[in-house]
Amino acid sequence: MTGTEPGEATARERSQGLARSLFRVSLPRWRGGRYSLSKLFFNFYLLAMGSFVAIAFTADFVISTAQRGITDDYARRFMRGTITLIEDELFRQPRSTWQKKIKQLDEKFSYRLNIVERITLDAILKPQQVLKLDAGDIAIDHDGDIMYHRLGNSSQVLVVGPLASNRNPELKDRLPLEVRLRLLTWSLTGLIFGIALWFWVRPVWRDLEAIRQTARDLGDGDFEARSPPARSQLFATLSETMNGMAERVQKLLATHRELSCGISHELRTPIARMRFALEMLSATDQPAERERLWEMMEDDLDELDHLIDTSLTYARFEREAPEPHFSSVRFANWLLDEVDSVRLLGRQLEVTVDTSNLPDDLNVDLDRKAMPYALRNILRNAFKYAGHKILVSAEVIDERILIHIDDDGIGIPPEEREHVFSAFTRLDRSRDRSTGGYGLGLAIARRVLELHGGTAIADAAPLGGARFTLAWKVQQ
Template sequence: MTGTDPGELAEKERNHGLARSLFRVSLPRWRGGRYSLSKLFFNFYLLAMGSFVAIAFTADFVISTAQRGITDDYARRFMRGTITLIEDELARQPRSTWPHKIKQIDDKFSYRLGIVERITLDRTLTPYQVDKLDAGDIAIDHDGDIMYHRLGTSSQVLVVGPLASNRNPELKDRLPLELRLRLLTWSLTGLIFGIALWFWVRPVWRDLESLRQTARDLGDGDFEARSPPARSQLFSSLSETMNSMAERVQQLLATHRELSCGISHELRTPIARMRFALEMLAETDELAERQRLWAMMEDDLDELDHLIDTSLTYARFEREAPEPHFSSVRFAEWLTQEVDSVRLLGRKLSVTVDTGKLPENLNVDLDRKAMPYALRNLLRNAFKYASQQIRVSAEMIDDRILIHVDDDGIGIPPAEREHIFSAFTRLDRSRDRATGGYGLGLAIARRVLELHGGSATADAAPLGGARFTLCWKAHQ
């Protein structure tokens, strides 16, 4: 491909490889959307419905067990009168005629009646039921369908039931009818639950598909891809997080590309000058000329060192904003000391500090490590372009602190005042060795102010040149 830098192609490939490694980790390989959706639905349906049925049957068993005693007591009270009447009728007859008499009475009832010997019930009834039987009470079997009552002090026992006998078709069909009703109820419940679950799972699946497609696009190098708004609340935060991550990765890759291109461009000039100086050094024997060339190379080495340090600082701010550590300072004294620390760099320039508009003994919270970096970068920028004087002033408007750095240079055109805060951006008139730089100082100053919740701006200065302003909310 003609006209394409091989280094740029390699850089793009590395960026794409980084993105693929970021977005393809732990991504499930779902295939066949409809089949997978059905599988997800049925798995979830069986799990949820099975759990629901198990809980329902467990609750029904617990409730039935708890109510068994209440039901048995109610049945005793209900049948006590009938059993007493049968017992009184038998008491009027000789004991030898009881079996014949009970058959006559049995024909008049819808359930069976019978007489058995007491000793035959020891294996049929529990010890608790036997005790109730011997005490003259009514004993009910475990199923609650047969009742036993001892006839006086005799060894014979009246047996009433089973209550659901062949003589009573309504009672006989009661259990199958109840079973059919339960099956119908559970079928309707399962159907309604399945329909509701389908309408819940479908948007969830669509959100999963959207997230998967977005991750695949990002992994393939399409850094503009974003996940659409989630249809379900379950994935809304995940969708926002993925989009935020995509924007962050895109920003990091852009910063990486910007730094790589910018630094490679900036390195060419001092390296070329050093190579030229070395060639000249080898061809001259004059001491003065050799010293001049050595001084030039030392300046170039200092420039390279400053470029690396500034680039690392900018990369650190771009990679992740450091946590600011605020501390209270006496603001007027702090500002004066910071200007004095770099005043010598201004050489013959007149540098003044005006804090007269500040409240007396004003204390302000700021990051004492980051904020000086921003202020010094503005001062270094002013040193490059000022003709005779630089004025640093501060004022407080409402609850915001403003620091102005004014110079009497040629100023900045209005159309370029915002653009100069971008990294590696310099105006055409600055591209010479005297007023050079790398276009990173102002970008770093803005990042520092963003850490403080403020801003860095450029405007026209009252002195006729450029005014740079740092503004942030004061926490006194």
């Protein structure tokens, strides 16, 4: 019972294939290969570990510098007893034998012992350490990890160190304990971090690869491609956004194809009539006939103008739902005014408005620009098919306002009641010029009701014809 041409499905498939071909030609093809999981993992690993090591070394340097005075005091207290015992042992010996004695003592310690002249240390020690040395305290050379202590009032100085094991010539073949501990710590840290990073990078890589593949399919013209649900929250929003974009593009292309096919089909009839009228106009000299042909062509021009205006309105609603601007109206008065504004189009029809079921002084929120457009389209449709009577009634159910438009026409078969709200859909019996439209009025009405968070439905009317019901919330 629909107005679909026999070859319309085939033409639509050819149009869809042509659109995909044009996109394949016009859009640059993505030639990139697959993302390498190992490359992604190592890039993340090197970046993260490098940053972590740099932060650790920087923090270690800052902390060690800040605590140097504390560690120096601790080292002096720790070594003061040993240095004092060595000093007492030397004082028991003649000063001429101190070098021999210190060599004997040196063999008993794991770090070196030596005696040097005081004057040789001015170029080695910092001024602060020189003052400590002359005051009888222990001076520390941080660069060499060596301690200096002046032996009494003599010009000779006891040299203890280097104290670090890595500077001890006897332990050159052994890795220092500190270095071994650091290597072990960093190795375990790197291993644990690598395992954790792997379990984090793998789902990220899968999501990234899935999004890349979806983008490539879309670039190749497959607008049915969708990104699977993301495994990680990192790309969940991106995946949803891409799918929303793909659905929007697919919908826009479908609307474009629908409008192109529908408008091109609708344009044929008025253009053919105008061509026929022009041929008849050139073949007749009778004023009455020429006047009739001119009126016919003016009607066809009005029909073309109305078709373009309606098509642009439908395209605007399909492309992007306009932002509704709701305002509160006294609903009974508003409904009466809207019906009266199109009552003349009903010719000799009896058009009745019943607001008796509405509460007194009912205010309803609606878009004062869009909702009248929807209501008038439904009324025009009723004017086309009604036999003698049209009844417009309203009621409130569950905080929703319902407008019923009933006619006593031929009605709509149950299997067609949902289909009539699709664009460019008309029943076969509406093909004649007196009642035939473009199949866009009901589609636009439903879009307007969806804009209000409501719906438009078709059913059987108590009068015997069709009932159209517009429903939305009283308060938005």
